Amino acid sequence: MIKRLFRNPQAILGLALILIVLLAALLSPLLAPHDPNATDLTKKYVPPCPEYPLGADELGRCELSRLIYGARASLGISVPVLLILAVLGLFLGALSACGGRVLDHILTFVCDTFISFPQLVIAIAIIGILGTGVRSVILSIVVAMWAWFARMVRSYATLEMGKDYILAARLSGCGTVKLICLHLIPNILPQFLVYLSTGVASSILMVSGFAFLGLGLPPETAEWGGMLSSARGTIYTHPEMLVYPGICILIAAAGFNLFGEALRDELEGEG
Amino acid sequence: MLIAEHVTKTYKNGKAETTAVKDVSLSLFPGELTVLVGQSGCGKTTLSRILAGIIPPTSGSVLLNGKNVSPPARRKNQQLNAEIQVVMQDAGSALDPHFSVYRSIAEPIRNLLRLSKTEEKARVASLMERVRLPASLADRRPGELSGGQLKRVCIARALATSPRYLIFDEATSGLDVLVKETILDLIRELHRETGAATLMITHDMDAALYMADRIAVMLRGEIVENRLYTGDLSCLTHPYSHRLLEQMEPYA
Amino acid sequence: MRELCANELTVSLKREGKPLVDKISFRLGEGKSLILLGESGCGKTMTCRAVMGLLEKRRFHVSGSVSLDGSELLGLSEKKRAGVYGKRLAFIPQNPMTALDPSVSIGRQMDETLRLHTKLNSTRRRARICSSLLESGLEETERVCRARPNMLSGGMLQRVLIAVALSTGAELVIADEPTTALDVVLRNETVDAFVHLREKGAAVLFVTHDFAAALRLGGEVLVMREGTVVERGDVREVWASPGSEYTKALVRASALSKGTSYADC
Numbered sequence: 001m002i003k004r005l006f007r008n009p010q011a012i013l014g015l016a017l018i019l020i021v022l023l024a025a026l027l028s029p030l031l032a033p034h035d036p037n038a039t040d041l042t043k044k045y046v047p048p049c050p051e052y053p054l055g056a057d058e059l060g061r062c063e064l065s066r067l068i069y070g071a072r073a074s075l076g077i078s079v080p081v082l083l084i085l086a087v088l089g090l091f092l093g094a095l096s097a098c099g100g101r102v103l104d105h106i107l108t109f110v111c112d113t114f115i116s117f118p119q120l121v122i123a124i125a126i127i128g129i130l131g132t133g134v135r136s137v138i139l140s141i142v143v144a145m146w147a148w149f150a151r152m153v154r155s156y157a158t159l160e161m162g163k164d165y166i167l168a169a170r171l172s173g174c175g176t177v178k179l180i181c182l183h184l185i186p187n188i189l190p191q192f193l194v195y196l197s198t199g200v201a202s203s204i205l206m207v208s209g210f211a212f213l214g215l216g217l218p219p220e221t222a223e224w225g226g227m228l229s230s231a232r233g234t235i236y237t238h239p240e241m242l243v244y245p246g247i248c249i250l251i252a253a254a255g256f257n258l259f260g261e262a263l264r265d266e267l268e269g270e271g
Numbered sequence: 272m273l274i275a276e277h278v279t280k281t282y283k284n285g286k287a288e289t290t291a292v293k294d295v296s297l298s299l300f301p302g303e304l305t306v307l308v309g310q311s312g313c314g315k316t317t318l319s320r321i322l323a324g325i326i327p328p329t330s331g332s333v334l335l336n337g338k339n340v341s342p343p344a345r346r347k348n349q350q351l352n353a354e355i356q357v358v359m360q361d362a363g364s365a366l367d368p369h370f371s372v373y374r375s376i377a378e379p380i381r382n383l384l385r386l387s388k389t390e391e392k393a394r395v396a397s398l399m400e401r402v403r404l405p406a407s408l409a410d411r412r413p414g415e416l417s418g419g420q421l422k423r424v425c426i427a428r429a430l431a432t433s434p435r436y437l438i439f440d441e442a443t444s445g446l447d448v449l450v451k452e453t454i455l456d457l458i459r460e461l462h463r464e465t466g467a468a469t470l471m472i473t474h475d476m477d478a479a480l481y482m483a484d485r486i487a488v489m490l491r492g493e494i495v496e497n498r499l500y501t502g503d504l505s506c507l508t509h510p511y512s513h514r515l516l517e518q519m520e521p522y523a
Numbered sequence: 524m525r526e527l528c529a530n531e532l533t534v535s536l537k538r539e540g541k542p543l544v545d546k547i548s549f550r551l552g553e554g555k556s557l558i559l560l561g562e563s564g565c566g567k568t569m570t571c572r573a574v575m576g577l578l579e580k581r582r583f584h585v586s587g588s589v590s591l592d593g594s595e596l597l598g599l600s601e602k603k604r605a606g607v608y609g610k611r612l613a614f615i616p617q618n619p620m621t622a623l624d625p626s627v628s629i630g631r632q633m634d635e636t637l638r639l640h641t642k643l644n645s646t647r648r649r650a651r652i653c654s655s656l657l658e659s660g661l662e663e664t665e666r667v668c669r670a671r672p673n674m675l676s677g678g679m680l681q682r683v684l685i686a687v688a689l690s691t692g693a694e695l696v697i698a699d700e701p702t703t704a705l706d707v708v709l710r711n712e713t714v715d716a717f718v719h720l721r722e723k724g725a726a727v728l729f730v731t732h733d734f735a736a737a738l739r740l741g742g743e744v745l746v747m748r749e750g751t752v753v754e755r756g757d758v759r760e761v762w763a764s765p766g767s768e769y770t771k772a773l774v775r776a777s778a779l780s781k782g783t784s785y786a787d788c
Contacts, residue, residue, distance in 0.1 A: 164361060165364060165367045168366070172428065172431075173349050173353070173383040311676075311706040418563075448732055448777055452775070452779060455779065476707060477777075481779035514708075518708050
């Protein structure tokens with residue numbers, strides 16, 4: 001299946017975009033020509049030139065460097081968030097599906113409560129309580145999204161649990177824990193990965209959204225959403241300051257979405 | 272002996288109640304191949320699952336040498352899992368699509384027997400040989416196998432712990448007629464080799480007469496006839512048994 | 524219709540050479556039944572689909588000829604083929620659920636079909652629906668008409684489809700393994716409904732791997748293996764004295780407990 005995936009043009013495109021963003025995030029110190037936070041008011045709004053390939057912003061900071069380091073902020077938050085969500089989602093979802101009716105009812109009730117709130121509202125509320133900083137951003141996104149993941153895992157898990165091979169495994173002496181780890185999770189992992197992939201895209205948008213609203217990260221951090229926000233004021237004089245971070249957000253989110261959807265198409269074609 | 276005593280199973284659907292199994296008493300004797308025949312919907316699959324301890328009866332009990340057989344008992348007592356095994360109707364869905372043939376067959380060995388890696392390998396190889404599965408298929412996945420091969424894998428898995436009670440639910444459904452004959456012959460051969468008490472569930476009277484030491488006829492949740500069968504059809508006296516025998520005759 | 528004719532019908536995958544159906548010829552007249560008998564992969568379903576024109580041009584190469592009353596069917600566009608078949612063709616698939624709308628009651632679905640294909644008024648349509656349900660062996664016509672497909676068993680649904688064929692006066696009925704998922708009693712009842720269809724004048728093309736179903740239906744049988752016809756003849760005669768080794772094996776496997784006389788009880 002992996003071979004088929006690599007022949008799928010959408011998957012390749014998505015993967016390419018993801019790689020660009022990933023490399024930018026990992027190799028920022030090597031790729032960026034300047035320190036993204038180095039201000040130089042004499043270089044305010046310098047047009048693109050050899051020293052500043054995309055020009056400079058209102059504080060004379062190199063635009064390209066800020067974009068490149070922006071990838072760090074986006075992925076640096078989204079990837080840990082998704083890992084936490086993956087573990088939480090798998091654990092709680094599997095528990096809900098296999099742990100008996102009472103537990104299932106309780107967890108479903110809790111999930112439904114969280115899901116009924118718009119994600120942004122929850123996130124803003126939590127940031128409001130915890131204040132700024134990477135940790136509060138991560139926590140607020142996790143709290144906003146965990147219920148969706150748990151519920152998704154639960155529905156796939158419930159479907160799998162009804163299948164004959166699970167019964168056969170029980171008859172072969174498989175305990176519940178072994179059942180979940182050896183049989184259940186490997187069989188729902190492919191669909192779950194798809195969900196994770198598109199989840200990264202949502203998370204990136206959320207991080208940028210927070211920065212745009214002035215929440216979460218310290219205001220001067222090189223982050224795409226924050227850059228968008230700062231550029232609002234100069235939309236007529238320096239529109240490119242809006243376009244650059246906008247395109248970066250687009251590339252990152254699109255890359256993960258495209259890849260995730262191509263993955264799902266391949267899986268559905270298989271099944 | 273595996274004994275079901277006055278087993279009844281009712282399902283509640285809102286206010287309506289359906290009785291799948293009505294006051295059934297049935298014993299499985301070691302060395303005997305019992306065939307439970309009946310039309311679809313008569314409750315034979317439900318009864319087989321109660322006998323195997325997969326679902327609990329609403330009333331009545333199932334005892335194995337005096338000990339209770341039921342889902343909680345199976346969960347606590349691994350010995351029960353090793354003693355009573357079931358081969359389910361749809362072989363394809365009874366196998367984990369990610370497990371190789373080897374791993375599927377080895378699963379009960381790993382969970383229920385304490386064998387070393389070498390012993391496990393040898394046992395899986397011998398099981399595959401017994402059900403006439405080529406050793407080259409050991410690394411294949413269910414998606415790559417034919418219906419007959421899948422069935423053999425399930426049978427090999429069921430035999431892994433040398434169970435003394437084997438239950439086959441519609442062993443040949445979905446299989447081509449020539450493959451069907453081969454599988455039935457295999458089941459008979461294995462039954463003779465192992466001396467296990469075997470229960471076969473089917474709606475196919477022809478297969479029943481081909482295989483049975485004992486025939487139990489089920490109609491709407493009740494067992495209407497239960498006889499030792501030695502090739503003489505006159506032992507079946509119930510009108511419904513006659514009806515099933517008549518249906519076997521393709522044309523008047 | 525008077526006759527469905529196939530002459531050296533051959534189907535192969537465009538990519539590979541080996542034919543899935545190799546030069547099959549047969550004639551099926553009205554009021555007769557033709558049985559394609561064989562195990563899975565023998566080409567019987569492919570033949571069926573070629574006759575109905577359901578094979579994608581991209582994947583399959585079909586040659587030879589299939590004609591209905593002299594009009595050639597192969598190579599026609601879907602519209603033209605529908606013009607030739609008209610409402611004379613009824614198809615009964617292995618899984619009857621796929622042919623019915625799960626959210627609409629049976630009675631309404633049958634009514635819609637009749638409205639499409641006939642010019643009867645509503646009273647006459649209802650009468651036709653009831654009589655065709657009875658003829659296909661479903662006695663509780665009221666209950667069946669009110670029920671939705673998921674409330675009826677597989678065997679009953681098959682007979683509903685047969686009733687539909689009866690009600691529209693289908694002249695050619697093609698059935699693909701209609702009894703495979705049914706137990707013995709239902710199988711016999713379903714085949715009896717097909718017999719009834721045939722007695723009313725329809726031509727029945729019956730695809731199956733079940734010799735007993737074939738015997739009960741009666742008619743000409745084509746025993747197929749790997750795309751070719753291994754033996755052909757009247758099904759009961761072939762059963763009584765099979766010619767080829769393959770047919771002999773099928774006969775033996777279909778009556779494993781033979782040797783015991785059924786008449787002895």
